[in-house]
Amino acid sequence: MRHRLCMASDFFFPNMGGVEEHIYSLSQCLIARGHKVIVLTHSYGDRVGVRYMTNGLKVYYLPIKVFYNQCVLPTMVASLPLIRYILIRERITIIHGHSAFSTLAHETMIIGRLLGLRTVFTDHSLFGFADASAIITNKFLEISLADSHHCICVSHTGKENTVLRARVHCNKVSVIPNAVDTAVFTPDPSQRDKDKITVVIVSRLVYRKGVDLMVEIIAELCSRYPEVNFLIAGDGPKRGLLEEMREQCSLQERVTLLGSQEHSAVRDILVKGHIFLNTSLTEAYCMAIVEAASCGLQVVSTKVGGIPEVLPPDLVYLTEPDVPALLNGLEMAISDLKANKCLTPEKCHERVSILYNWMDVASRTETVYKIVSQEPTKNLGSQLKSYIKSGVLPFLLVISLCYIILRILDWLVPRDLIDISRDFPLPAEQFKPNNCIIKQRKPKKKRKARTS
Known part of the structure; x- marks a missing residue:
């Protein structure tokens, strides 16, 4: 089954880090396995708009200002029209958010749920339970995962931590470790x-x-x-x-x-x-x-x-x-x-x-996507009940407001008037059978000019 995936996170290239590398490598392998993948992140300096990376990986650098620590301000309402437009334009079926620090990932997942899309979240970090920043982040994560379909952790220790602080049922959390591109990271x-x-x-x-x-x-x-x-x-x-x-x-x-x-x-x-x-x-x-x-x-x-x-x-x-x-x-x-x-x-x-092999990580992630795609669709009432369980009743007003705005946008900017993006064509023979790295053509050698 071919999926149309949106990787959403505040952390992506040109920023350097483990989350950025995880998103890029996983996306490349999923593309190699026949899925469509786009990345949704905020702008970095003059890098604004749409950029194409290796193998046609489309990256949307949204024109949103950074608030703190490379994260955008969680306004929900301000970024909603743009996120909705992109998700419809790319015909996304599953939203995959990354990093508990990323407010953009949480926003995109919540908006996607109101649009009836499936959501998956990968937690890359560990948090405590005592300091103020951890308490706020944990509560925001709990709200975000209240109506999410599945969660992925990169270690068993991370799974225990996420289950405790986000109050997620352990059956909805899988452990899929990171990997490394050993074809690139070679000794010398x-x-x-x-x-x-x-x-x-x-x-x-x-x-x-x-x-x-x-x-x-x-x-x-x-x-x-x-x-x-x-x-x-x-x-x-x-x-x-x-x-x-x-x-x-x-x-x-x-x-x-x-x-x-x-x-x-x-x-x-x-x-x-x-x-x-x-x-x-x-x-x-x-x-x-x-x-x-x-x-x-x-x-x-x-x-x-x-x-x-x-x-x-x-x-x-x-x-x-x-x-x-x-x-x-x-x-x-x-x-x-x-x-x-x-x-x-x-x-x-x-x-x-x-x-460690990224293709193995992509294969196990595909299994999560398959499970998520088979779950029944929830109506608005069932979604609100999920948020009520998170214990933050004022947040229901935000969810309700977002739902109303989406209905207004369906009237002002109907889905039929949104241009559907064309998929990037990639010949299947470019890919290796057991790796996600594409063979690059070697430049042709120039012929030496004849001397008389």
């Missing part, structure tokens, strides 16, 4: 500095990524091991701490801050390192450590959230999320590297390629 030991040991960090420089721990670890490890350098890619509000530490400890030549990087450049950064360091304080999954292991790096990571489920013990050094434990893990990795006790980069890559 020749890029490494033979006289130095390079520790690579690729992360958003925000609090939950453990930047405060990172600052203390870099300063201490550089004082203990003069042969160790750090290569840091990423940007965020905590970058100032790293710059300050680098100035105070005079580590300008040993700590390189690359800033925000395109995802296409991540592999070229990883292959320059020997060790990959992850200091996250909370993580439902961690795609960065899988990409690093695929490039042959020894991974040192905090064992928080779903990270212990990601890699086998011989590919990762797991530690507690504190400075002494992380320093101990890094010293073990450095010692094993010097004694040649670690797996070779080629063997690391081979292990990861067997464990």
